[in-house]
Amino acid sequence: xxxxxxxxxxxxxxxxxxxLMAAGFSMMFSIQRFMNIAHGATxxxxxxxxxxxxxxxxxxxxxxxxxxxxxxxxxxxxxxxxVFEPLQKEKDKNLALLLASFGMFLLIESIILMIxxxxxxxxxxxxxxxxxxxxxxxxxxxxxxxxxxPVVFIGIWLFLKKTLVGKALRATxxxxxxxxxxGINIRAxxxxxxxxxxxxxxxxxxxxALEQNLEHSMGMSAxxxxxxxxxxxxxxxxxxAILGGYLIGLAxxxxxxxxxxxxxxxxxxxxxxxxxxFRPQGFFGMKKREEVAE
Amino acid sequence: xxxxxxLHLFIIACLYVILTTSLNLAIGYTGLxxxxxIAFYAxxxxxxxxxxxxxxxxxxxxxxxxxxxxxxxxxxxxxPTIKLKGDYLxxxxxxxxxxxxxxxxxxxxxxxxxxxxxxxxxxxxFGFAIDTIPKYALFGLILAVLVYIVLEIVVRSPFGxxxxxxxxxxxxxxxxxxxxxxxxxxxxxxxxxxxxIGGSYYAHYVTFIDPTFFSILETILIFSMVIVxxxxxxxxxxxxxxxxxxxxxxxxxxxFPSSIIGGMRxxxxxxxxxxxxxxxxxxxxxxNTFKKFKNGVKR
Numbered sequence: 001x002x003x004x005x006x007x008x009x010x011x012x013x014x015x016x017x018x019x020l021m022a023a024g025f026s027m028m029f030s031i032q033r034f035m036n037i038a039h040g041a042t043x044x045x046x047x048x049x050x051x052x053x054x055x056x057x058x059x060x061x062x063x064x065x066x067x068x069x070x071x072x073x074x075x076x077x078x079x080x081x082x083v084f085e086p087l088q089k090e091k092d093k094n095l096a097l098l099l100a101s102f103g104m105f106l107l108i109e110s111i112i113l114m115i116x117x118x119x120x121x122x123x124x125x126x127x128x129x130x131x132x133x134x135x136x137x138x139x140x141x142x143x144x145x146x147x148x149x150p151v152v153f154i155g156i157w158l159f160l161k162k163t164l165v166g167k168a169l170r171a172t173x174x175x176x177x178x179x180x181x182x183g184i185n186i187r188a189x190x191x192x193x194x195x196x197x198x199x200x201x202x203x204x205x206x207x208x209a210l211e212q213n214l215e216h217s218m219g220m221s222a223x224x225x226x227x228x229x230x231x232x233x234x235x236x237x238x239x240x241a242i243l244g245g246y247l248i249g250l251a252x253x254x255x256x257x258x259x260x261x262x263x264x265x266x267x268x269x270x271x272x273x274x275x276x277x278f279r280p281q282g283f284f285g286m287k288k289r290e291e292v293a294e
Numbered sequence: 295x296x297x298x299x300x301l302h303l304f305i306i307a308c309l310y311v312i313l314t315t316s317l318n319l320a321i322g323y324t325g326l327x328x329x330x331x332i333a334f335y336a337x338x339x340x341x342x343x344x345x346x347x348x349x350x351x352x353x354x355x356x357x358x359x360x361x362x363x364x365x366x367x368x369x370x371x372x373x374p375t376i377k378l379k380g381d382y383l384x385x386x387x388x389x390x391x392x393x394x395x396x397x398x399x400x401x402x403x404x405x406x407x408x409x410x411x412x413x414x415x416x417x418x419x420f421g422f423a424i425d426t427i428p429k430y431a432l433f434g435l436i437l438a439v440l441v442y443i444v445l446e447i448v449v450r451s452p453f454g455x456x457x458x459x460x461x462x463x464x465x466x467x468x469x470x471x472x473x474x475x476x477x478x479x480x481x482x483x484x485x486x487x488x489x490x491i492g493g494s495y496y497a498h499y500v501t502f503i504d505p506t507f508f509s510i511l512e513t514i515l516i517f518s519m520v521i522v523x524x525x526x527x528x529x530x531x532x533x534x535x536x537x538x539x540x541x542x543x544x545x546x547x548x549x550f551p552s553s554i555i556g557g558m559r560x561x562x563x564x565x566x567x568x569x570x571x572x573x574x575x576x577x578x579x580x581x582n583t584f585k586k587f588k589n590g591v592k593r
Contacts, residue, residue, distance in 0.1 A: 118553035
């Protein structure tokens with residue numbers, strides 16, 4: 001029983017991070033309609049700027065972390081503006097953008113490697129005794145992750161449902177052309193969705209950096225999991241992506257009950273391929289099948 | 295010493311020519327954005343290495359066995375994935391390659407997992423041992439030229455024209471009575487077959503392989519070579535492979551730790567990839583990958 005609750009707890013921790021990644025990814029996808037792999041680089045930049053400001057420079061967390069999130073946000077907006085926006089005009093833009101975002105991901109990852117070096121870094125926070133919650137041992141930092149994510153998600157949900165900007169975002173995501181004729185500034189929507197999405201990635205990066213370690217190569221698995229979660233939930237739909245994140249996190253961690261833990265990464269991709277084949281619109285998605293497969 | 299280094303570069307360039315031209319068959323000519331090419335390469339490398347290490351199977355039989363296995367896997371992979379569109383196909387194949395990598399890492403009783411396979415014998419073909427660097431370079435040259443000729447013949451054949459028709463307008467190809475699914479599956483199988491030969495060629499050259507050789511970064515490298523060289527041009531792929539093999543080499547002599555040099559190499563590939571997509575989508579030689587079609591006519 002204790003093992004089960006521990007696995008569920010681990011699933012929720014991983015799921016929170018995946019859900020943050022998936023929510024940001026999906027928010028950007030809902031407007032720009034391409035798979036932005038560079039989102040994974042934003043996550044790494046969030047983590048490393050937090051490390052730079054808080055650990056190397058030594059600012060207190062409450063100053064360092066918001067600034068790190070701001071850095072991630074600005075980076076996301078900047079890349080989108082310089083590299084991705086112009087490519088949107090290509091006919092086969094999906095492929096061009098997918099590859100270009102892969103390129104940007106690698107470029108940023110290698111720049112971080114050159115600046116910070118290849119060794120594993122950590123905030124070196126004191127390891128605190130875990131609390132026993134229903135048989136699962138959870139450290140305070142993990143508890144922060146488990147709690148922060150839903151708080152952020154409720155914020156996003158309220159923003160999308162209740163505010164004018166949120167409604168405009170959803171309208172643009174539904175139908176860009178009609179949204180534009182109704183006077184919604186599409187470029188502003190792109191700007192907002194990229195900024196918000198990148199901020200979420202930055203936040204996810206910081207949370208992981210606090211709880212685990214920092215490595216320049218941490219972004220690839222994060223974006224792949226986020227992307228998988230977004231597709232499994234239903235791509236372009238933020239709440240569905242969030243649920244997809246928790247689903248993947250739990251599936252991975254419960255899966256190692258049966259499989260060697262080395263297969264953890266493979267589990268989410270098997271789920272991805274199954275979903276692409278049989279339910280490409282995702283678990284909760286309304287998206288038409290035709291957009292994904294013939 | 296310097297000759298050995300240059301010949302080594304030549305051998306590696308031949309490997310990448312084999313990998314890029316075969317990938318170009320899938321991407322450039324058939325329009326399949328296959329991000330799983332490296333998995334076929336891995337299957338080839340591991341199959342012939344394991345056969346040679348465990349059963350003393352001669353190189354060419356092992357290489358053919360690996361290539362056949364990869365071709366079968368490629369053909370089977372097309373059943374679930376080929377109906378997916380563009381970027382979703384890319385994701386599906388990427389998932390496939392990560393699953394293969396994960397199996398290589400975890401099936402320890404067969405592959406020794408992260409420890410890798412040391413002591414892979416140098417090949418010997420019909421009693422002719424390819425055991426020195428110059429001999430291997432010649433072997434690489436012959437192999438790369440052979441692959442190039444075969445692929446050039448394939449893409450100019452009626453079959454190759456069907457592939458290009460599928461890429462340009464699959465519906466039109468179907469209307470003309472072409473079995474587009476079968477053609478795409480065959481193209482993927484052929485592409486996989488050649489990549490696997492590249493894998494055997496490389497494994498028996500370096501005599502040691504481990505799963506890290508077949509990571510997603512390697513996929514991106516080969517992809518960059520295809521895009522930089524120009525898609526739908528075999529000559530472009532050769533140019534891309536040679537250029538991207540040689541270009542980062544001077545970095546090796548900079549006074550930095552190897553991890554930093556590795557980062558620089560990666561940055562160089564990534565930068566080239568982005569610049570080419572952004573400003574010269576047709577690559578060095580080739581057609582615009584993301585070309586615009588209007589009423590079926592290339593603009």
